[in-house]
Amino acid sequence: MHAEIVARLRCPVCREVLSELPGALGCRTGHRFDLARQGYVNLLAGRVPASPDTAEMVAARASVLGSGLFAPVANGLAAAAGPLHDGGLVLDIGAGTGYYLAAVLDRLPSYLGLAVDVSTPAVRRAARSHPRADAVAADTWHGLPLADDCADVLLNVFAPRNGAEFHRVLRSSGRLLVVTPRPDHLAGLEPPVAVDPAKAERLDATLGSWFHLEHSSEYVYEVSLSAADAHRLVAMGPSARHAPPAAFPPRLCATISVTLHHYSPRP
Ligand SMILES: C[S@@+](CC[C@H](N)C(=O)[O-])C[C@H]1O[C@@H](n2cnc3c(N)ncnc32)[C@H](O)[C@@H]1O
Numbered sequence: 001m002h003a004e005i006v007a008r009l010r011c012p013v014c015r016e017v018l019s020e021l022p023g024a025l026g027c028r029t030g031h032r033f034d035l036a037r038q039g040y041v042n043l044l045a046g047r048v049p050a051s052p053d054t055a056e057m058v059a060a061r062a063s064v065l066g067s068g069l070f071a072p073v074a075n076g077l078a079a080a081a082g083p084l085h086d087g088g089l090v091l092d093i094g095a096g097t098g099y100y101l102a103a104v105l106d107r108l109p110s111y112l113g114l115a116v117d118v119s120t121p122a123v124r125r126a127a128r129s130h131p132r133a134d135a136v137a138a139d140t141w142h143g144l145p146l147a148d149d150c151a152d153v154l155l156n157v158f159a160p161r162n163g164a165e166f167h168r169v170l171r172s173s174g175r176l177l178v179v180t181p182r183p184d185h186l187a188g189l190e191p192p193v194a195v196d197p198a199k200a201e202r203l204d205a206t207l208g209s210w211f212h213l214e215h216s217s218e219y220v221y222e223v224s225l226s227a228a229d230a231h232r233l234v235a236m237g238p239s240a241r242h243a244p245p246a247a248f249p250p251r252l253c254a255t256i257s258v259t260l261h262h263y264s265p266r267p
């Protein structure tokens, strides 16, 4: 792992500084966390996460993102993150495969990136998402294993948000970029992928006391999908856990519809 990133990690058990040992990270109290051969470190500290994305969901997501369907959103995030000077850290919390983190790092050549996700199949991929990125398995809801004020940019794309923790780890001059689905996101797909219409209000309630919303931009566009693309779009989302596989026509249209929210930390 990059030494500058290890320096910003904290022991998930006792919150002490971590340092790199042969094949592991360790704190001076004696807690040790093996570095996986795939290049990530598991800092879940034995906690069993509630609903991490499965290997099948992560593989479907990697394939959908690789096809470029969400490239306009990735470009929007990269433009919103930069340009910035004087290298620092981009965090992606709930990073999945690290696709959006990699797009942002391409735009910020002097920055390092850290992908955090509760799913080990996700961090395994995210660790390889960019030469300047590392990855850790950790749970947003159990306190991030990160130093205070360690990040300059925090990305959160379709993933859970912990306002207090995001505020603690983001520098006061940093920016928080959040992508959420709009109610018509993936309209045209059968079965519909459920999007909670109360999401915008909930987003504000979650983050509003910690962050100031500077502005939002919407990305709404039609995509033409093969039946296989449509299956993968459903398989990468939460409905894959319970919905039976649907039969899709050979070609269909769907709407990608998301909002990118730009936040700054409240003092
Ligand atoms: C819908 S996916 C989005 C992944 C990625 N941001 C993207 O858009 O491609 C949600 C991600 O959040 C992760 N996640 C869910 N609960 C989490 C938690 N409590 N802490 C950290 N990550 C979590 C999942 O494992 C999954 O990778």
Ligand SMILES: [Zn+2]
Pocket (backbone or CB within 6 Å): 011, 012, 013, 014, 015, 016, 027, 028, 029, 030, 031
């Ligand atoms: Zn420790």
